Amino acid sequence: MAEYALRVDFNASNNEAEYEALLARLSLVTELGAKKLKVYSDSQLVVEQVNGTYEAKELRMKRYLEKVRVKLNGMGEVEVLQVPGGMNNHADSLSKMASKETHDFGSVYAEILLHPSIDEKQVMEIPVRPNWIDPIVRYLKDEILPEDKSAARRLFAKAAHYVLHGSKLYKRSYTWPYSDA
Known part of the structure; x- marks a missing residue:
């Protein structure tokens, strides 16, 4: 008991x-x-x-x-x-x-x-939709680029400004600590 x-x-x-x-x-x-x-x-x-x-x-x-x-x-x-x-x-x-x-x-x-x-707070579930971070994370994690060559080039250049630690994406900086993307 x-x-x-x-x-x-x-x-x-x-x-x-x-x-x-x-x-x-x-x-x-x-x-x-x-x-x-x-x-x-x-x-x-x-x-x-x-x-x-x-x-x-x-x-x-x-x-x-x-x-x-x-x-x-x-x-x-x-x-x-x-x-x-x-x-x-x-x-x-x-x-x-x-x-x-x-x-x-x-x-x-x-x-x-x-x-x-x-008095519990009401929680509303927000559906997860694709956003601008997803292609960058996919590239940094699995090196997957879009089929279109110009889109792949743009994503490659954009991804150079970010770093992935675990599952969290940070904006790369040389003079400041990483900041959340």
Whole structure:
């Protein structure tokens, strides 16, 4: 059995902290490849919102709930159950340990969250298109020139101003350090 403590190092309500703990657990079991899961929480609000009995009314709760549902969508059979607060002594002791200022958690894996999970930046994938660097890299790496003789001559002359280190192209300079192309 692995023990895991999560420290929320930003202002969060109890329910937001419970959602953060739930998201951390779901990420962990997803990495482990779990197909059948029982999740216990002592927060009635979080359990009932995830199970669809309660509606999330506040914007932050809606965002947390949506993020949990996205994680649950790719998983197999998942049951989210409420455990009464008094019956959750071990989880409470892990919570108290994580809230201390020390960073020594012994054999317990601990994670410190500096920002809410729902505040992640959106990343937009930009398709990679051919650009002016590609022929130069191809020539410097594999000595491949275009078929057209005048285009090959121009590329040969242009490539003389660049150097390839690993997969990174730098502009050649004799008096200054290399600069990114």
